[in-house]
Amino acid sequence: xxxxxxxxxxxxAFPGIIANDDIxxxxxxxxxxxxxxxxxxxxxxxxxxxFGLYTPDAGRILVRGKEIQIANPNVANELGIGMVHxxxxxxxxxxxxxxxxxxxxxxxxxxxxxRDAAEKIxxxxxxxGLNVDPDAKIEDVSVGMQQRVEILKMLYRDAEVLIFDxxxxxxxxxxxxxxxxxxxxxxxxxKSIILITHKLKEIKEIADRCTVIRRGKVIGTVDVEATxxxxxxxxxVGRQVSFTVDKPDQAAGEVVLELKxxxxxxxxxxxxxxxxxxxxxxxxxxxxxxVDGNGQTELVEALTGLRKVExxxxxxxGKDVTNLSILHRxxxxxxxxxxxxxxxxxxxxxxxxxxxxxxxxxxPPFAKYGFLNKPEIRKYAxxxxxxxxxxxxxxxxxxxxxxxxxxxQKAIVGREVAHDPDLLIAVQPTRGLDVGSIEYIHKRLVExxxxxxxxxxxxxxxxxxxxxxxxxxxxxxxxxxxxxxPKETNEAEIGLMMAGVSEGAQA
Amino acid sequence: MNRSRDIFTALMAxxxxxxxxxxxxxxxxxxxxxxxxxxxxxxxxxxxRIGNTLATATTLVLTGLSVAFAFRTGLFNIGAAGQMLIGGxxxxxxxxxxxxxxxxxxxxxxxxxCAMLGGALWAAIAGFLKARFNVxxxxxxxxxxxxxFWIVYYVIPAYFKGKLETESARIPFESxxxxxxxxxxxxxxYINFGVFVALAATAVIAVILNKTVLxxxxxxxxxxxxxxxxAGINVSRNVTLAMxxxxxxxxxxxATYYIGYAVNMQIGILPTAGFDGIAxxxxxxxxxxxxxxxxxxxxxxxxxxxFMNAMTKIPPQIGDTIIATIIYFAATSILFVRLYDFLKKKxxxxxxx
Ligand SMILES: Nc1ncnc2c1ncn2[C@@H]1O[C@H](COP(=O)(O)OP(=O)(O)OP(=O)(O)O)[C@@H](O)[C@H]1O
Ligand SMILES: [Mg+2]
Numbered sequence: 001x002x003x004x005x006x007x008x009x010x011x012x013a014f015p016g017i018i019a020n021d022d023i024x025x026x027x028x029x030x031x032x033x034x035x036x037x038x039x040x041x042x043x044x045x046x047x048x049x050x051f052g053l054y055t056p057d058a059g060r061i062l063v064r065g066k067e068i069q070i071a072n073p074n075v076a077n078e079l080g081i082g083m084v085h086x087x088x089x090x091x092x093x094x095x096x097x098x099x100x101x102x103x104x105x106x107x108x109x110x111x112x113x114x115r116d117a118a119e120k121i122x123x124x125x126x127x128x129g130l131n132v133d134p135d136a137k138i139e140d141v142s143v144g145m146q147q148r149v150e151i152l153k154m155l156y157r158d159a160e161v162l163i164f165d166x167x168x169x170x171x172x173x174x175x176x177x178x179x180x181x182x183x184x185x186x187x188x189x190x191k192s193i194i195l196i197t198h199k200l201k202e203i204k205e206i207a208d209r210c211t212v213i214r215r216g217k218v219i220g221t222v223d224v225e226a227t228x229x230x231x232x233x234x235x236x237v238g239r240q241v242s243f244t245v246d247k248p249d250q251a252a253g254e255v256v257l258e259l260k261x262x263x264x265x266x267x268x269x270x271x272x273x274x275x276x277x278x279x280x281x282x283x284x285x286x287x288x289x290x291v292d293g294n295g296q297t298e299l300v301e302a303l304t305g306l307r308k309v310e311x312x313x314x315x316x317x318g319k320d321v322t323n324l325s326i327l328h329r330x331x332x333x334x335x336x337x338x339x340x341x342x343x344x345x346x347x348x349x350x351x352x353x354x355x356x357x358x359x360x361x362x363x364p365p366f367a368k369y370g371f372l373n374k375p376e377i378r379k380y381a382x383x384x385x386x387x388x389x390x391x392x393x394x395x396x397x398x399x400x401x402x403x404x405x406x407x408x409q410k411a412i413v414g415r416e417v418a419h420d421p422d423l424l425i426a427v428q429p430t431r432g433l434d435v436g437s438i439e440y441i442h443k444r445l446v447e448x449x450x451x452x453x454x455x456x457x458x459x460x461x462x463x464x465x466x467x468x469x470x471x472x473x474x475x476x477x478x479x480x481x482x483x484x485x486p487k488e489t490n491e492a493e494i495g496l497m498m499a500g501v502s503e504g505a506q507a
Numbered sequence: 508m509n510r511s512r513d514i515f516t517a518l519m520a521x522x523x524x525x526x527x528x529x530x531x532x533x534x535x536x537x538x539x540x541x542x543x544x545x546x547x548x549x550x551x552x553x554x555x556r557i558g559n560t561l562a563t564a565t566t567l568v569l570t571g572l573s574v575a576f577a578f579r580t581g582l583f584n585i586g587a588a589g590q591m592l593i594g595g596x597x598x599x600x601x602x603x604x605x606x607x608x609x610x611x612x613x614x615x616x617x618x619x620x621c622a623m624l625g626g627a628l629w630a631a632i633a634g635f636l637k638a639r640f641n642v643x644x645x646x647x648x649x650x651x652x653x654x655x656f657w658i659v660y661y662v663i664p665a666y667f668k669g670k671l672e673t674e675s676a677r678i679p680f681e682s683x684x685x686x687x688x689x690x691x692x693x694x695x696x697y698i699n700f701g702v703f704v705a706l707a708a709t710a711v712i713a714v715i716l717n718k719t720v721l722x723x724x725x726x727x728x729x730x731x732x733x734x735x736x737x738a739g740i741n742v743s744r745n746v747t748l749a750m751x752x753x754x755x756x757x758x759x760x761x762a763t764y765y766i767g768y769a770v771n772m773q774i775g776i777l778p779t780a781g782f783d784g785i786a787x788x789x790x791x792x793x794x795x796x797x798x799x800x801x802x803x804x805x806x807x808x809x810x811x812x813x814f815m816n817a818m819t820k821i822p823p824q825i826g827d828t829i830i831a832t833i834i835y836f837a838a839t840s841i842l843f844v845r846l847y848d849f850l851k852k853k854x855x856x857x858x859x860x
Contacts, residue, residue: 306736327739336737344737349730354723358738367720374718 002029003065004192005050005081005161010059012045014402016393019045020056021216025194027161032183032193034203034224036236037213038434039406040391043196044086046213047163050194051083052076063161082154083163086405086432087342088146090138097121097134100153117156124155128185142293144175151182162186163194166405168202169432172292172460180206198406198434200229212236237436245442245467248450252470253282255315256423256454257303262312264295264302272298274478275312280423285445285455287469287486289462291498295478296458297339300427303456304336305329317422330359335421337413337429339458345412346400353381353396356415388414389437405432410441417444424448427458442468462491476500513792516843517801520790524833531828537821546826549814550807556814558696562768564806565698566591568705569760570784571791571798572712573753577644578793579716580749581729586633586648587757588781589655593629594622594758595765596659599675599772602682603667614682615700618762626758627751629655634750638743644750652777660774667772675772684767701763705799708756713795715752725749757781786834805830 005027012020019042027033035043048054050061052070060067063079070076076083090099097118106113118134125132130148138146147167154162164183168176183193183206195207203210203224210227212219212235219235233241257280266272272295280286290296301307303314305326313322321329338344346355357366357377365376381396390411392398400408409432416424426445430438445468448455459465465472466486474481474497481497529539550560570587577584584590598618605614633647669676684699716722728735728745736742760780765772787805791797812826836843 304737325739325741326736327741330739338737343731343733345734347727347731347734350727358727358734361723362720370720371718372720372723 003027004029004063005194006060006062007046007050008060008062010046010049010056010061012042012049012054012056014045014393016395016398017391018216020049023059023213023216023218025211025218025221027192027194028208029192030187030190031208032187032195032206034207034210035194035196035213036198036200036203036210036232038215038236039410039432039437040404041213041236041434042216043213044165044404047083047165047194047196050076051081051163077157077159080158080160081163082157082159082161084147084150084154084165084167086165086169088150090146090149092137092139094138095134096132096136096138096141096149096152099138099149100134100156104157121152121156124152128155128182128189130182142175143170144172144178147171147175147179148182159191161192161194163196165196166198166432167195168197168199169405173462174291176202198432198438200232200435203232204229214238233435236434239436241435241439243435243439245446247446247468250283250450252284253452255279256282256317257456258315259303260313260315262299262302262314263310264298264307265310266295266298271310272478273302276475276478276480277312278473278480280454280456282422282454283449283452284470285449285457285468287465287472288456288458288475289465289472289494289498290460290475292460294475294498296427296475298478299475300336300339300425300458303425304334327359330419333419333422335416335419335424337416337424337426339427341405341408341412341431346408348399348401350400351396352385352390352392352398352400352403352411353378355400355411356381356384356396358415359419384414384418385411387418389440390414406434406437409433410437413441413444417448420448420451421453423454423456425456425458428460429457430461430464462494465494466491474498510794512844512847513794513797515847517790517792517797517837519843519846520833520836521804523836524829527832528825528829531825532821535821535825537819542815542819542821542825545818546811546815547807549811549818551811552814553694554692555694555696556810558693558698560803560806560810561693561702562697562699563810564802565701565705566760566764566768566778566780567783567787567802567805567809568799569701569708569756569763570780571787571802572708572784572795573756573760574784575788575791575793575795575798576712576716576756577749577753578788579729580725580745580753581732582634582637582644582746582749582753584630584633584648584750584753584757585645585782585785586630586651586754587760587784588777588779589648589652590626590629590754590757591761591764591778591781592652592655592659594626594761595772595778596655596662596761597625597758598622598762598766599663599667599678602678602766603676605679605682607679607681611681611686615684618682618684618766619704619759622758622762623755624758626761627755630754630757631747631751634747637750638746652781656775656777659772663772663774669771673774677771678766678769682766683770684763697768699763699767701759701767704759704763705802708759709795709799712756716795757784760784783830786830786837789834789837 003026008024010020010023023046037043049056052072052075061070097114100121101117106117121134130152132148132152167179207224209221210224210232211221214236259276259278262273262276264273298307302309309322313320316332342348360366366373378396388410390407392403413429430441445455457468469486472484472486474494476498477500481502532539532542551557573587574584601618629651632651633644636642636647637644663675664672667675684701686700689698724740725745727740728742732742787798787802790801808826808830812823815821816823
C-alpha cells in the first residue's frame with residue numbers, strides 16, 4: 001500500500017503536558033483518514049507539526065516515502081501539503097483572489113498580475129464544484145464560503161494532501177452536505193485527506209479509516225466500514241458513551257423571560273429581528289431552532305444587552321430589563337454561553353484562572369477593597385476546571401490561548417453554569433466538543449432545568465435541539481414561525497419551519 | 508508574561524545596541540573603549556553626575572510608565588509629550604503664582620496633584636474621542652500634542668514672561684521641586700523630589716496592573732474589548748480612564764521636569780522625553796519595574812553622551828544612535844524570543860542527557 005504521508009513516533013511536549021506521545025499515523029493515497037480524539041488529545045498539534053507550524057521533539061515524517069524536515073508552512077506547501085485551520089486565516093477586506101494568491105503573488109515586472117490568477121481560481125472552483133466568486137470580498141461572504149476559499153487556497157498551491165481541522169464545527173447542516181460532496185470530488189481527483197472531526201456521523205459517512213487518539217497516544221486505527229459509532233466513541237473516551245439524554249417529565253413553572261414584539265437591527269442596519277415574542281419558563285429548556293443567520297445572533301445579543309433594542313420589550317423575572325446594562329442583567333441572574341468563544345467568551349491572553357472569574361472578579365471573595373484575592377481565584381478556577389474536565393498543561397495558570405478549542409469551550413460552559421443563573425442562554429454550547437464532553441454538558445444543562453431554572457438553547461444542530469428541548473421555537477428571517485413540542489414533531493417538520501413555512505400553511 | 512525571557516530580550520537589545528555604537532565610534536575614527544569609558548564616566552563619575560543621571564531618568568521613568576500603562580491597556584499613547592507640557596504648564600503657573608504663600612511641604616503635593624489632573628484631563632480627550640467616536644488615539648494624541656504646544660506658546664509669554672520672550676520667569680527655589688538637603692547631598696545636581704515621585708509611581712502602577720480589580724478590567728479591555736463587553740465591563744469608560752491614568756503619569760513627568768529639573772519653561776518645544784518614553788516602555792517590556800530599569804539606562808546614556816563628546820572626538824549623536832539601535836532591536840525582539848526558546852530547549856536536553 002502506497003503511503004503519501006507517514007508520521008512515525010512523533011512526540012511533542014508543551015509545558016506541563018505531552019500533547020503527542022509517540023504517535024504514528026499513515027495516510028494512504030486517495031483515502032480520507034479521520035482523526036478522532038477527545039478535546040485536548042493532541043490532534044491539532046499533530047497536524048500543526050505536519051504543516052510545519054511546530055517542530056516535533058522526536059519522530060520522523062515521510063512524504064511519499066522520503067524522510068523530510070518540515071521547518072515551516074512554506075516547506076509544507078512545496079511538498080503539496082495544505083491545511084484548513086480550526087479558525088480561518090483570511091484577510092477580511094481583501095478579495096477572494098487576493099487572499100488566495102497572498103504570499104505567492106504573480107508578478108509581471110513590479111506589477112501584480114491578478115487577472116490570470118482569478119481565471120485559474122474560477123476554473124478550479126468550477127472543477128471541484130466550489131462555487132466561489134473570485135472577486136467577492138471576504139467580509140461579504142458566509143462562513144461556509146470562507147472555508148471554500150481556504151480550500152481553494154490549498155488547491156491553488158497544488159496541494160495533494162489536504163488537512164481539515166474540524167471543518168464542520170462552524171458550518172450549517174446544508175453547508176456540511178456541500179462540503180462532503182467537495183471532499184468526494186477531491187478524492188476522485190486523487191487527493192488524500194486527513195479529517196479531524198468530533199462528529200461520528202461524518203466519519204461514518206465519508207472516512208475510509210479512523211485513527212483514534214487519547215491523551216496524546218494512538219489507541220488504534222480502524223476500518224470505518226467495519227466499526228460502529230459506539231465502538232469508536234468507546235475507543236476514544238475509554239468508556240461507554242450514552243447518546244441519549246435522560247430527562248424526567250416535569251411541568252414548567254412561572255415565566256422567567258418574556259419577549260414582546262422585539263425588533264432589533266443587524267450590524268448592517270437592516271432589521272434582523274422582526275417583532276419577536278416568546279416566553280421561557282422556569283424548569284424548561286426552550287430550544288430555538290433556525291438556519292444560521294436568521295436573526296438568532298441579534299436576538300441573543302439584544303437579550304444579553306450587547307445590542308440595542310429598536311422597539312419592544314424584554315421582561316426578565318417580571319422586570320423590564322430592555323434598557324439595563326449588561327452587568328446589571330448578569331447580576332440579576334442571566335448567564336450567556338456565547339456563539340464565538342474566542343471573540344466574546346475568553347480573553348485569550350489572560351490565564352485560565354483570570355478567565356474563570358470574567359464576570360465576578362469584582363465580587364467577594366475574589367476581590368476586597370478593590371484588590372484581587374488571587375488565592376481565592378485560583379481555588380475557584382481549580383475546582384471549576386476539575387468539575388468540567390478542562391484540560392490544560394499548566395492548569396489554572398495556562399494561558400487561555402494555549403488550550404485546545406474544545407477545552408476552551410468547556411471552560412466557558414463551566415464558568416456560566418457555575419453562576420447557577422435563573423436564565424442560561426446557551427448558544428451552540430457543545431460546538432467543537434468530543435462526544436464524552438457533549439454528554440456531560442447536556443447533563444449539566446438538563447440539571448439546570450431540573451433545578452427549576454430556565455434554559456434558552458440556541459443551536460444549529462437539530463439533533464441537539466430535539467434531544468434536549470421541552471419546547472422548540474423556530475425562527476426564520478427574524479420571525480417566529482411556530483412553537484412545537486418535540487414529541488409532536490419531527491426533524492422534517494422543523495426543517496420546513498426553519499425554511500419559513502409556518503404551521504398553518506402545511507396543516 | 509514570561510519574565511526571564513523579557514529580561515533576556517532587553518539585555519540582548521542593549522548589548523547589540525552597544526556593539527552597534529562601538530562600530531560607529533570606530534568608524535568615526537575613535538577608540539570605542541575610550542568612548543564608552545567616558546560615556547559611563549560622564550554619567551557616574553561623581554556624586555553630582557549620578558544625581559543628574561537620576562534626574563534625567565526621573566522624567567523618563569514617568570513618561571515610560573505613561574506609555575507602558577497605555578500599552579498594557581491596549582492603547583498607543585504618543586501624546587505623552589503634550590500631556591507633559593500641560594502638566595508642566597500647570598506646575599509652572601502655580602510655581603510662579605505661589606510667592607511663598609504655601610510652604611514647600613504643602614505646595615509640592617498640591618502641584619503634583621494639579622499637574623496629574625491636568626495631564627489626565629488632557630489625555631482623557633483622546634480617550635473620550637476613541638471611546639465615543641472611534642477616533643484612533645494615535646491621531647488624537649498627535650493633535651493634542653500640537654494643541655498643547657501652541658497653548659504653552661501663547662500662555663507663557665503672555666502671562667509668565669521671563670527675561671526672554673521664549674521662556675517663563677525663573678522658578679523660585681521656594682516653589683521648585685528641588686530640595687535643599689537633596690541638592691546638597693548630590694553636590695548641587697539637578698536631582699529633585701521627582702525621583703521619589705517616579706519610584707512611588709512605579710510601585711503604584713505595578714500594584715494597579717497586577718493586583719487590583721481596576722487593573723484587571725483595564726487589561727481585559729485592552730486584550731479583547733468584545734470579551735470585556737460581554738463580561739459587563741464598561742468599555743468606553745475604561746478606555747477613557749486608561750488614557751487618563753496614562754496622561755496623569757505624563758503630567759507628573761511634566762511637573763518634575765519643568766519645576767524640578769529645569770529652571771524655567773521654554774516655549775516652542777515638544778519635550779523629547781515624551782517620545783523617549785516609547786523607547787523606555789518598549790525596552791522595559793511594558794512592565795513597571797522594567798520601565799524603571801530601562802529609564803535608568805537611557806538616563807545614563809543621555810547624561811553621559813555630553814562628557815563623551817567633550818573628552819573624545821566622538822559626536823554626541825552616537826549616543827542617540829545607540830539608543831535608536833536598541834529600540835530597533837527591542838522592537839524586533841521576536842528574534843531573541845526564538846533564540847531564548849532555542850537555548851532553553853537545548854539546555855534542557857543537555858541537562859537530561
Ligand atoms: N501553544 C501551546 N502551548 C501550550 N500548550 C498547548 C499549546 N498548544 C496546545 N497545547 C496543549 O496541548 C494539548 C493538545 O492540544 P490540541 O490543540 O492538539 O488538542 P485537540 O486534540 O486539537 O483538541 P480539540 O478537539 O479540543 O481541538 C492541550 O492540552 C493543549 O492545552
Ligand atoms: Mg483542535
